[in-house]
Amino acid sequence: MIERLALASLLLLAFCDRPSDRGPEYSGGDTTVFTTTREAYSSPASNLATETLPDFTFGHRLFTTSWVTAPASLTSFDGLGPIFNRVSCSGCHLKDGRGQPPEHYGDSMDSMLVRVSIPGQAENGGPMPHPFYGDQINDRAILGAVAEGRVLVRYTEKPGKFPDGTKYSLRVPTYEFKDMVKGSKGLLFSPRVAPAVFGNGLLEAISEETILALSRDQAKAGVVRGVPNYVFDAVTRKKAVGRFGWKANVSNLAHQSAGAAAGDTGITNSLFPKENMGPEQQQNFPDGGKPELSDAFLAKLVFYTRTLAVPARRVTPESLAGEKLFASSGCAACHVPTIVTSKSAVAEVSNQIIHPYTDLLLHDMGEGLADNRPDFQANGRQWRTAPLWGIGLLKNVNRHEFLLHDGRARGLQEAILWHDGEAAFSRNNYMNLKREERELLLQFLRSL
Numbered sequence: 001m002i003e004r005l006a007l008a009s010l011l012l013l014a015f016c017d018r019p020s021d022r023g024p025e026y027s028g029g030d031t032t033v034f035t036t037t038r039e040a041y042s043s044p045a046s047n048l049a050t051e052t053l054p055d056f057t058f059g060h061r062l063f064t065t066s067w068v069t070a071p072a073s074l075t076s077f078d079g080l081g082p083i084f085n086r087v088s089c090s091g092c093h094l095k096d097g098r099g100q101p102p103e104h105y106g107d108s109m110d111s112m113l114v115r116v117s118i119p120g121q122a123e124n125g126g127p128m129p130h131p132f133y134g135d136q137i138n139d140r141a142i143l144g145a146v147a148e149g150r151v152l153v154r155y156t157e158k159p160g161k162f163p164d165g166t167k168y169s170l171r172v173p174t175y176e177f178k179d180m181v182k183g184s185k186g187l188l189f190s191p192r193v194a195p196a197v198f199g200n201g202l203l204e205a206i207s208e209e210t211i212l213a214l215s216r217d218q219a220k221a222g223v224v225r226g227v228p229n230y231v232f233d234a235v236t237r238k239k240a241v242g243r244f245g246w247k248a249n250v251s252n253l254a255h256q257s258a259g260a261a262a263g264d265t266g267i268t269n270s271l272f273p274k275e276n277m278g279p280e281q282q283q284n285f286p287d288g289g290k291p292e293l294s295d296a297f298l299a300k301l302v303f304y305t306r307t308l309a310v311p312a313r314r315v316t317p318e319s320l321a322g323e324k325l326f327a328s329s330g331c332a333a334c335h336v337p338t339i340v341t342s343k344s345a346v347a348e349v350s351n352q353i354i355h356p357y358t359d360l361l362l363h364d365m366g367e368g369l370a371d372n373r374p375d376f377q378a379n380g381r382q383w384r385t386a387p388l389w390g391i392g393l394l395k396n397v398n399r400h401e402f403l404l405h406d407g408r409a410r411g412l413q414e415a416i417l418w419h420d421g422e423a424a425f426s427r428n429n430y431m432n433l434k435r436e437e438r439e440l441l442l443q444f445l446r447s448l
């Protein structure tokens with residue numbers, strides 16, 4: 001498997017205009033930045049052309065801007081809501097990093113959201129939006145409008161034991177809908193924390209062919225069987241291979257950013273001209289222009305998400321030993337260490353040898369992680385292999401270590417122990433390692 005991938009990369013190398021492999025530290029190829037501070041996820045690509053730096057900086061401003069209710073004196077930043085989740089992108093993607101679930105039962109979701117739908121498929125092949133809520137619960141509203149409701153989370157502990165006798169405990173979430181304007185009967189739902197947004201330009205530059213080849217290789221090797229998600233692309237209005245979101249439910253960053261603006265903050269734009277609510281909920285509120293986010297601003301926001309750098313890996317002898325165990329335990333079958341990007345709209349992320357530790361494919365992760373809500377081709381048990389680059393710096397940036405799509409795991413080891421379904425063999429391999437070996441494998445993850 002690994003050999004085959006290495007061979008594939010070599011062949012690619014022979015045919016492209018030779019990207020340079022600068023070694024394992026360079027997680028994001030030439031975009032890589034060497035920093036471990038709280039700003040580790042927030043730097044521009046280190047190879048960014050100087051003349052585009054102002055675009056990046058303006059994009060950063062848009063990403064961190066708190067949108068306000070229309071009409072406002074600063075008309076380019078108004079149009080919030082009428083219903084929304086947060087007033088800014090960075091409200092959820094704090095420091096370009098990831099969100100977390102509420103700390104206590106009853107607390108509101110401040111950096112995660114709940115996608116909803118009803119059984120059936122929409123015209124574009126996606127989940128069927130609820131006639132009132134649309135496709136996510138907006139738990140906040142501007143003055144005079146009514147929030148759709150809230151979702152509360154509660155945890156119960158589920159103890160377990162390693163074969164060597166070491167004990168552990170996992171927390172199992174259950175969700176409760178509260179103050180729902182139209183109830184919650186028959187709702188399919190999927191709670192998701194905001195993932196980190198750095199390195200996304202590189203993932204966007206991984207060609208569909210590369211993703212499909214990874215899926216074919218896995219089918220041949222027969223250890224895991226990742227499949228691509230095919231989704232609706234709002235830019236081309238065609239079917240495309242998905243890359244972003246916890247179920248690879250979006251194919252590119254223009255769609256992702258524009259969709260987030262409309263869905264999460266209530267800021268309409270040319271790709272998503274309607275507020276996120278079903279036809280039954282449409283009301284007349286003053287808007288911040290039609291659309292509220294101009295194409296010029298949207299382009300800057302997208303440029304920003306395309307050019308955020310990946311922080312470098314901190315290679316140590318222990319982490320290299322741990323990486324061997326990561327491979328021998330089967331983790332690398334899904335968390336693919338090395339991929340070569342193709343030509344993309346942004347030169348800085350094109351033709352790069354990167355170490356994202358993902359295949360961007362969907363895998364059945366078992367009943368425990370299932371949300372039982374289909375998302376385009378993804379079924380209720382399938383999730384996209386989460387990229388692991390930068391994960392060792394999460395604590396530095398976001399001051400927490402909550403992992404997995406709904407933030408239920410309290411650290412790296414719990415995230416591994418939740419792996420089931422197609423990944424069960426690999427979790428068992430991890431559990432059967434000696435205690436010191438498990439620690440080395442975790443050291444590897446912390447070095448990313």
Ligand code: HEC
Pocket residue numbers: 063085086087088089090091092093110111112113115192193194195196197200243244245246247249253256257258260261264265301305
């Ligand atoms: C309410 C919290 C919230 C807000 C506000 C928010 N996001 Fe997100 N973001 C998410 C969640 C949750 C996901 C994962 C979505 C999914 O799986 O469907 C996500 C995914 C993304 C991704 C893809 C990351 C990946 O690894 O797949 C990008 C890029 C992104 N958001 C950009 C933005 C931009 C730009 C804005 C502001 C216009 C924004 N987000 C506002 C919660 C939020």
Ligand code: HEC
Pocket residue numbers: 224246326329330331332333334335363365369383384385386387388402403404405406412415416419422423426427430445
């Ligand atoms: C069959 C494919 C597969 C295998 C094998 C696999 N993983 Fe994963 N991994 C995933 C998927 C899919 C997710 C996202 C699951 C979710 O969020 O519910 C994930 C998530 C993670 C996360 C959390 C990432 C985050 O951003 O929250 C870590 C850490 C991780 N895996 C490490 C490992 C390690 C270590 C191994 C080997 C012991 C391993 N994985 C084996 C598919 C796999």
